[in-house]
Amino acid sequence: MTATKWAWLLAAGLVIVVAQLTLADELTIAGVHAELVWVLPVAVGLAAGTRAGMAAGLAGGAVADLFLPTPFGLTALAGVLLGFSVGRLGEEGIGDLSGSAWWVAPSIAFGGGLVAPVLFAILGAALGHRSYLSVTLGVVCVLDAVACALLVRPVMRVLGSHVVDDSSRAGPLEPVRGTL
């Protein structure tokens, strides 16, 4: 990961925070809203692989943590694990994303968005914040999953080519070549 790629990820993290504060926070269901921070590691993990996905989780999570009242670093930690999982799934589970059906990336993103809040809540509970495992967690999971599924392809398109870390990969929706 070069400094330029880290800068892209930090900038993307700030853009996501602006979108969160202006749009996502206004659209609440049952008192909760979609958290867009998970879109970054999911999209970058799918577009650019495991290492870039983890970097996106760390950078985007750290930026989001500056604005959140939850423990600093918790979103980054969950983001790293999410970026790793989605990156591996993209590399070894799916492989050729450009050759797959249009709904494959959104489906993986939906799964990632569904798991991310649970991961965050479990890590938070492990740190002593047991209230994170609340009754609204189910609604949060669904909202985050929908947001990830809707936004993953646009974010992959915009960001993918700037953060691809693997020289064997040509672009955001290209497969990893010659890795097997």
Place this chain on the structure above:
Amino acid sequence: MAPTRGRRRLLTLSGFLLAALTLLAIGGPLRSAGSGLARAIVSPFVDVVRGITKPVGETFAGAFNYADVVAQNHQLERELALLQLQQRTEGFNQTRLSELLALDRLPFLGALPFAVAQTNYENLSDFTATIEIDVGSSAGVLAGMPVVGAGGLVGIVSSTTSGGATVTLLTDASQSIGVTFGSAHFQAVVHGQGAGQALDEDFVAPGTPVHRGETMYTSGLQGGLFPAGIPVGTVVGTQIHRGATEVSISVKPLANLSALDYVDVVLWEPGS
């Protein structure tokens, strides 16, 4: 080849996890240093985007929810008339109440100074019920001070910077508030259940006369987190299970926590 690749991947994962855990370990100072800078970078963009999206959103809301707006207007007119009536009798009641509480050495809300604050952000995380306000330690606001507004208790200041503060709302799952209710001043504790959820009350023995619509007030007992007499919520449901030693009571916050444009920080420290 495969094991080497796998080991390298594991090493990379360990490195990133270590970085994230380091952030967690030294989070406080990093947040203090970075938060102000990040907000300064983001705020102009947030203002511009809100300037564009707000009129559009309000136009849609007005067009599709006009009947609701009219109904709200009527309700506000009724509430204003009721408040005017209450205001005319409040002076007498406050004097009586402050005298009585002074006898018990309990702090009384009406005698305490306030700092008016504007809300910058609401419910930034789905995992905590919080708001961010624009007054902080430079205005005398300290962690632990109660926050009121929009018809009742809003929450408690949980952290401050020089120019702002985070307020944890009473609905947050970490909140517990000592309350009193009824003519016999029964004591109980209400607990937050998460943003948008009703409060849950316990320590109420079966047979205690509690009615739907009854208002709960902060008890203000010595060592309590809040001064006495702040309206907290109204009872919306009671339930007693067979063989239970407590009545399960559901309490709806009196403050409209979804419309907190302005709040008042009570400049009072717990235990003072």
